Amino acid sequence: MIVLDGKATSAAIKDEIAVEVEKLKSAGKKVPHLAAILVGNDGASQTYVNAKVKACEKVGFESTLVDLPANTTEADLLKTIDDLNNNPEIDGFIVQLPLPEHIDEDKVTLRVAPEKDVDGFHPENVGRMSLGLPTFLPATPNGVMEMLGRYNIETSGKHCVVIGRSNIVGTPMSILMSRNSNPGNATVTLTHSRTSNLKEVCLSADIIIVALGKPNFLTGDMVKEGAVVVDVGIHRIEDSTKKSGFRLVGDVNYEEVAAKCSAISPVPGGVGPMTIASLLQNTLKAIKSK
Ligand code: NAP
Helix, strand or coil: CEECCHHHHHHHHHHHHHHHHHHHHHCCCCCCEEEEEEECCCHHHHHHHHHHHHHHHHHCCEEEEEEECCCCCHHHHHHHHHHHHHCCCCCEEEECCCCCCCCCHHHHHHHCCHHHECCCCCHHHHHHHHHCCCCCCCHHHHHHHHHHHHCCCCCCCCEEEEECCCCCCHHHHHHHHHCCCCCCCCEEEEECCCCCCHHHHHHCCCEEEECCCCCCCECHHHCCCCCEEEECCCEEEECCCCCCCEEEECCECHHHHHCCCCEECCCCCCHHHHHHHHHHHHHHHHHHCC
């Protein structure tokens, strides 16, 4: 059984990016500059944003964290986005989700200039992805594709089941896996909360990509022998034995499922680090496409 090591794979990608940054520097060019907007004090969001900023430092990017209070108005957030859209120093930026309830996420997504939308959430970029045109691919699904590619997981002609149809993970994941590309060329079944025979569907899958947001949901009896399982889920579970007071688990019951798989991504150290690597790749793309 192969463990799809997202930590090691993302480290390799970061090394490749660092080489590209050095090339830009030696040519006297500007280094990529990523900005992140964080609204409020959600602990998990703070952790993710800090990891993104740290990753920028590691590869030699510049980074800016715009830390806004939880009571920031929608209008003020949109103004901050406009400022970043118009700032020539900033090559790409993200708005960390989720946002406080009084802010309309759709309005925010639409406001980010598509050429700086390194999360790949803007409808223009989603449309380009769907048509197979050059664009910023959404970070998490693209991170999964990179992981499958770098581990030479055969996807062509395989049955891939995606669990979860969110705009940021499940739906783009299903599009990327079904594209005429490598990885890709899979026969994809996109499942969701109304899927009535999920266990049966999963048992026919060669590849299962799990992104529904329920801890330990995918159990051993839902997976056929030799399947490849990618766990996108990430949850903080209280654990008094840990210094932090919590531990991280995914949407997959790792012990049960790993026993049946040919390859599986762990949590932590799987898709999470790949998402960050993907964001850095998009930011490098943003500056190179100028
Ligand atoms: P989301 O927006 O809450 O969407 C969850 C999806 O799962 C929905 O489409 C929902 O169906 C479906 N679902 C819920 N219960 C189900 C069930 N019993 N059977 C089948 N499908 C079910 O979640 P998300 O933003 O995609 O995130 C999913 C997970 O990935 C979360 O744990 C999140 O923290 C994690 N995540 C990780 C990363 C990373 O970098 N590692 C990045 C993003 C997200 P309906 O559409 O019918 O409601």
